[in-house]
Amino acid sequence: MTNTPALKPERPFFSSGPTAKFKGWSANNLKTEALGRSHRSAVGKARLKYAIDLTKELLGVPDDYLVGIMPGSDTGALECAMWTMLGARPATVAAWESFGNVWIQDAVKQLKLADLTTLDADYGKIPNLASIPQDNDVVFTWNGTTSGAKIPNTDWLEPGRAGITINDATSAVFAMEMDWAKLDATTFSWQKVMGSEAQHGMLILSPKAVERIESYDPQWPLPKLFRIKKGDKLNRAIFEGATINTPSMLATEDYIAALEWAKSIGGRQAMFERADANARIVTDWIEATPWLRNMVPDPAQRTNTGVCFVFQGDYYDSLSPEDQAYVPKQIAKQLEQLDVGYDFNGYRDAPPSLRIWCGGTVEQEDLRRLLPWIEWAYTELQK
Template sequence: MSRKKNFFAGPSVLPMEVLQQLHEDLLDYKGSGLSMVEASHRGQPFEDMYHECLNLLRELMGIPENYDIFFLGGGATLQFSMIPMNFLRPGTVADYIKSGTWANKATSDAKKLGDVHLYYDGTENNFTSLPDPKSVKPSPNSSYLYLCSNETIGGIEWQDWPDVGDVPLIADMSSDLLSRAVPVEKFAMIYGGVQKNLGPAGATLVILRKDMLERQNKNLTAYLDYRLHAEGEGLYNTPPVFSIWAVKLVLEWIKKNGGAEGMAKRAQLKSSIIYDAIDSSDGYYRSPVDAAYRSKMNIVFRLGSDELEKKFLAETKAAGMLGLKGHRSVGGLRASIYNSLPVEDVQALADLMKEFQRVNG
């Protein structure tokens, strides 16, 4: 089979060996006589697989014991509401850093549920930069400070983290989970859809410091209550079994390839290949993002005209490269180069960029 080069922003590329393992075990999981996607979430073999997955996450991310780990449905979008429902207490504010499309959506939902203070609003710079982490200070009466670690559409990424003292720091890490080492202990909560770096669509990872459950608002309906999910290890209702199984296999692949540190080296190498092609083009390719906050996961760039961009996309498609069109809300071009994308595919894109400039420059 001829594999395409997958630059889609999500659902995104998975390691070939993970896909092969899913294929091999789909009908008969490890000789159990049934498929994992048929197995009850209240018994083996699911429970064994599930706890192996949670243990791998704790190991690879360095998650301390005072954090709960579980998976939910509803994508990151459900968390935009669940977070303020649970943690935005009456008489306080929630600080939000409005850094792009996904942080903006989270801010909009939170405003419907309580008082929101915009610590930072990137509207004026068209969401091409971020505040200096050292300058970030939450409000005196803040329930939490919220940020999105990597904006997939805008191509900006936090390179360091604010120190917010006793105020809980909450981060949406959907698009850069396990692409680098993260000091989990700095955060009260980390969450993210798994369909970028960790697996197929369908599951949302939640990493929640246990003391946050003492800060919860009361009288929440069952599924929207983090306490209920934490107490049941995410098994209050039927979990997204297939997605979790695939995540477990991807985590094994990450461990085999150097863990978070290995993924960070891959991300640095792959992103530098594309950014070097942009920066050495004498302005033929342009990245609108502040160089201090360039994403290593989602590289956005432009050509001199819409016509050139259409021609570029046609040539990449002919070369078996998919997903390079920028998000419909901003246009342009975007290369998403998540953990599982081979270095060779990234180099092929950079080579095509240079040849396209030579011919059309």
């Protein structure tokens, strides 16, 4: 029999997006000088430029790469990269979870690329990336937000490869080091690893990506939100604090606050270490719990952000598929009602599972307090 745990997490925020604010965050601490001002004013543009510069500094982005703020969160930034660069040469889109499969659908049904190869794998696994021709453009997701499977390395990308590389890094950046030399377009959103507000994305371009954009005009029409050229050249103002449409200056200040906090604790290396330590707490618990299994069988491919796990064992296996799907939903619902943990049910398209966010804005003690409550809730279900 499992007793009711004595302690609840102080900060029960375990959502995989938007993720937890950093400890000590308060709306009262956000700077407000730019609020109520035009984003094109000197103060507004300066704050947007500061967010760009701080992002570049913290992520160690090379000096000759460009960083810009895009509308539409990571989706807008990633689709902008696809719409403006793909179609110039053969392409491969690789996916192993729901968001990667959206990029496949974009390539197949929307862009209708003539020379396209798609690679996919079941949740928890990664396709054979080494099979991708180096001449091909490639679109991939560094870390599977809804499966917990990440690429273990970039050995499958050759230095100086002919094709461009488009990398959806939204649940990886600030938790895993990016191999910038092999990445041409990298995208993420403020609301993932940094726990900031949604609807704003970041687009990071290599010189090779810039050359592709300036030398190539796709055959399909581009929505205004994807138009990053001015004449035949990249509109570099976008990467200096101008934006394609009106951004939220309040969300910008929230993102800046998170960046400044990350810098104050030691920058991206500290964020990596925090995510690693958090994920270790959860993955070690999964390994020690016989009725749980990490969704990702290969330890080298397991994420340190959104750790996903499924149920197993005699009780769970005896249930109908409908009742099996009910188990994680009910646990997540019950613990939310008790203010123990919020929003950690598995993604709707994933196998029935739980998904605990372990990124650097989460505290270790809160994770340690959450896990006994999951054990308790599972025991309560069996009564």
